[in-house]
Structure formats: structure tokens, C-alpha cells
Amino acid sequence: MRPRSGLSRQILIAMSAITVMAGLLVFFGTYLAYSVIIALYPASEEADSWLTVTDLGILGGFILPALVVAAFVSLRLSRRILGPLESLARSAREIASGDLTSRASAGDKALGETAALIGDFNTMAQRLQDMAAEMAVWNATIAHELRTPLTILKGRLQGMIDGVFEPDERSLQGLIQQVDGLARLVEDLRTVTLAGNGHLDLHIEPVHLAREIAGVTNLVAHDLRAEGFRLELALEDLVVAVDATRIRQALLALLTNARRYAVRGRITVSLARAGEGVILSVTDEGPGLPPEIASRGFVPFVRGDPVRSQALGGSGLGLSVVRAIAEAHGGRLRYRTTPDGGALFEMVLARTAPSAAADSL
Template identity: 75%
Template sequence: MGPRTGLGRQILLAMLAISVTAGVLVFFGTYFLYSAILAIFPAPEASDSWLTATDLGILGLVILVTLPIAALVSLRLARRILEPLESLALSARRITAGDLSSRAFPGERALGETAALIDDFNTMAQRLQDMAADMALWNATIAHELRTPLTILKGRMQGMIDGVFEPDERSLQGLILQVDGLARLVEDLRTVTLADSGHLDLRIEPIRLAPEIRQMAELMAHDLRASGFRLELDLADLVVDVDPTRIRQALLALVTNARRYAVRGTITIHLAEGDGDILLGVADEGPGLSPEMATRVFDPFVRDDPVRSQELGGNGLGLSVVRAIVEAHGGRLRYRSAPQGGALFEMIFAKPKRSQAAHDA
């Protein structure tokens, strides 16, 4: 028979064996107990023994009556245990075979602990199914994102081989741009994957963020002015425990995101302290995000306008990379409307304990 019948047979036989053994032990235990009592306290001369044949017969009859009752109770209890366990075993085998949609059922009269076990198993199975679906979607999306630049590269190089395109400096520069886009996509994927798995390499140290940000601003100012933007800084002099390289990467991603999608105007980088946290944010002057988009903006490959995003050089991973970096630091990333009506993305980090201790002192 299959494992299910074997499981039921084992539990039923075990319960029956316990009932029979208990009855036999009660019978002989009572007999030997009476014998010990008679050895210590002999029976009166008027009677041959305290435990007569009639007594033994009555005791045996009681055991014969109670033994089937005990066996019936054991069988009913075994069925209450067996039904959810058999369902659990069957579902586990189906999941092992690849059917992640299989679920176990506790039955109508399952014991509390058994029902809790079934619920935990079903929760685990649901998470496995969600993870598999997310992985399939992730792989399909990655393949789609890689296909476009690879197709362009292959077409351009094949055209050069066939003599359709001249391998001049402009054409080669275009190929290099596509290669840069691929390299950026691969690096973004690597960052998000390492962060999600808890293996993102961080070299955290106490640094004064304001000088680091000013240095970055000087490097970005020229390109931003060429694109019609003005960079404004509002920085408090704060010491934060972070990986400076990763924070520069995240800050550059936020500024680049504003440069791509915001209207021409001012991009503001602010660093401040509030409610015991350190706030590092990038704000623009519009148009901001729709309510529906605001709830999904940090998910990988989510873009309001995929075609326009690709034309502007976006791969849909910028904000996911920022979220991954911030969460790897133990912080969080949030979106809210900026005072100027645009988008404000804030990286929120815990205030260093030494700063809190100095403040309390």
C-alpha cells in the first residue's frame, strides 16, 4: 500500500496496542497488588482469600467491557489525528513533485495543535508559490530588458559587416552607449540581488555626509546645467554611519532619476535630522507620481511610461537599487510630494547612538 495507508495503519495499530497493553497491565497489576496486600495483611481465618474466583471474574468482566470502549475512543482519536496528517503528507508529496498550489486541509474536527501545523504548512506553501511566481516574472523581465540592447548591438554590428553602416566614430559611440547600458543594467541587477539575499558588501564607517555631497554636487553641476537643471543644497553638518561609496551610488541614482523625468527647474538635495533619524532626500519641481504609481515605484522594472523611460536611458531599476542600498544599511526609503509639488525621495537612516548619547549628556 502507499504511504498514506501505511501511516494510518501504524497509528491505528499503535493506539490499539496501547489500549490492549493498558488492559492487561491493569488486570495483572491488580492481581499482584492484591497478592502483595495479602502477603502483608493475611486474610481473616473465616475466608480463604481476599481475592476469590468471583472477584477475579468480576475484574475480568470489567476489563472486557472497558477494553472495547478504550479501543473505540482510541480509534476515534486516531482518526482525528490521521485526517489532517494524511492531508499534510499528500500535499508535501505534491509540492515535492512541483505542484506548489497544493494545500493541506485540517478537517472539521482537527485538534488545535494539528490545525496550527496545517496553517503554518499552508503559509509556507503559499510563500513558496509566490517566490516561484516572482522568480519567473523576474527572469522574464530581465530577458526582456536585455533583449533590446543586445538586438541593437547585433543589428548594428551585422550592418557594419554587410556594409550597410559605416564603422565611423558616431556609430561606434552608439555601440559603446548600448554596452554602457548593458553594464549598468547588470550592475543594478547585481546590487538588488545581493541586497535581497543579504550579501551586499558594505563598508560602514562614521562620515560627515555634507562634504561628500558637496563634492558630488560639483561633479554633477555641469551636466545638470546642460540639461536645464539647477542643483541646490540644504545640508546640515551631521555624522552618519554608512558606506560612503554606496550612499554616493544611491544619491546619484536619485538625482539621475529626477533629471530624466522631472520638469526643468531646481533639484534640491537636503540633509537634516528629524524624529531621531537622519534624512537624506532629493526633491524636484514636478510632476511627481500618481497615487497608484507611488505604491509600486520601488518595485523592480516598474515604470510609468516604459517606452519613454527606455528612450531616456532608464532600465526601471534605479529606485530599486536605492531601496536595496538603504535597507542594507538598516534604513528605509520613502516617497512623498515635495513642497514645490514634485517628487521627494528620502533615505532615512537611524541616528548614530554616540550622537544620541552626546546629545543626552
């Protein structure tokens, strides 16, 4: 493989050659023009139509200093431009070879546009490095989350094969619960990943959102009551253009989160109009997100107490799924504490559907 010559060296040689060629062109062009003028308009019959040595000396005395000044200026300017570009080219080659920590240097005398180019390149390189680090964390976390249920499934099935466990209804129900947990984890990962890439497909249509919310709460009401919760609904009958399936998924995630981590007491689900949009909120009696993670509680796999979350079956994806669904609808997810210390999660969605669509339902 041929070694690559420096970018600065190549362009410096090219600019120097152009400067010399321009100087020679000016010199000989002036010489020819001067000769033509003398030939057409001779001062006298005795006058020589060609330039004398004195004339050439005078002409060279003007052109050569100008050529030196032009070469000096072009070299200084090229160094201000090409120094950062050489650093940029070197860093690009290092990043292409796998070194994501490489950065280009603009220098102190770089031109404004060149410095901006270097800054944009370094920002891109930093994002690539962050994405690679995040992907490594994701891979390790996903492997960790999948290992536990898979280990349980393998151990139970092997125990049944060896005759240690009887394949009765209770054991099979436990295995089904582990499979359901895996299915939820895979679907949550799929939702967050698709939303992050902007490819989360939504089937938007006008729906009576209060009916969808009531349907979800009816499914979980028995389990909530069995664990000491009291479910209350405060729903306005609004027609909203949403993907009903995704909204049900988000609401179920919020209710599951409250069932796992909130103190036993009241859980309120409300739907209300708010300006040009609607707010779907779930309120419990606390304790809510720990202060140290409240600002990043919607980031995937972020958990306040990992040991407690694993004991309660949490994967750290619930709130990130809700945020992904809200943002896919053009809305957002908000969190705050209530005056009495409860936790309030609000999905702010777009405005309600047109009345014509509402009349068609």
C-alpha cells in the same frame, strides 16, 4: 517502490495495540496481585487461593468496559490529531513533487496546536509559490531588459563587419553607451538581489556626507543644465557612518530618475539632521509617481508608463536600488508629494557618527 501506508492508519494501529496491551496488562496484573494477596492472607484453611470463575467474571466486568471506553476515546482523539497530519504529509509529498498549489486541511475539529501547524505549513507553501512566481517574472523581465541593448550591439557590430556602418568615433561612442547601460543594469540587479538576500556588503566608515554629495552632483550638473534643470544644494556638514560608495550610487539613481521623468525646472538635494538620524532628500517639480503605483513604486521593474520608461532608458530598478541601499544601512526610503506638486524622495539614515570619529577626519 513500495506504496506508503497512510500516516493515520499507522498511528491508529499503534495506539490501538498499545490500548489492548495496556488492558491485558491490567487484567493479568490484577489477577496475579489478587492471587498473591489470597496466598499470603488466606481467609481460612478451606479457602481456595486461586480466583474462581465468579472472581474472573467480576474482574473482567470492570476491565472490559474500561478497555472499550479507552479504545473509543483514543480513537476519537487520534482522529482529531491524525486527520490534519495525514493531510499535511500528503501536501508535503505533493509540494516535493513540484505541485506548489497543494495545501493541507486542518478540519473543523483539529486541536489548537495541530491547526497552528497546518496554518504555518500553508503559509510556507504560499510563500514558496509566490517566490517561484516572482522568480519566473524576474527571469522574463531580465531577459526582456537585456535583449534590447544586446540586439543593438549585435546589429551595429554586424553592420560594421558588413560595411554598412563606418566604425567612426560616433558609432563607437554609441556602442560604449550601450555597454555602459548593460553594466548599470547588471550592477542594479546585483545590488537588489544581494540586498534581498541580506548579503549586500557595506564598508561602513565615518564620512563627511556633504562632500560626497557635492562630488556626485558635480558629475551630473553639466548634463542636468543641458537638459533644462537647475540644481540646488542645501547641505549640512554632517559626519555620518555610511558606505560612501553605496550612498553615491543611491544619490545618482535618484538624480537620474529625476532627469528622466521630472519636468524641467529645479532639483534640490538636501542633507539635514532629523532627530537621531539624518535625511538625504531629492526634490523635483513633479509629476512624481502615478497614484496607482505610488504604494509599490519601490518594487523592482514596476514602472508607471513602460513605453515611456523604455524610451527614456529606464529599467524600473532605480528606486528599488535606492531602497535596498537605505535598508542595508538600517534606514528606509520614503516618497511623498510636496505642497506645490513636486516629488520628494527621502533616504532616512542612521544617526551621525560619534564625535571622536569626526575629529579623526
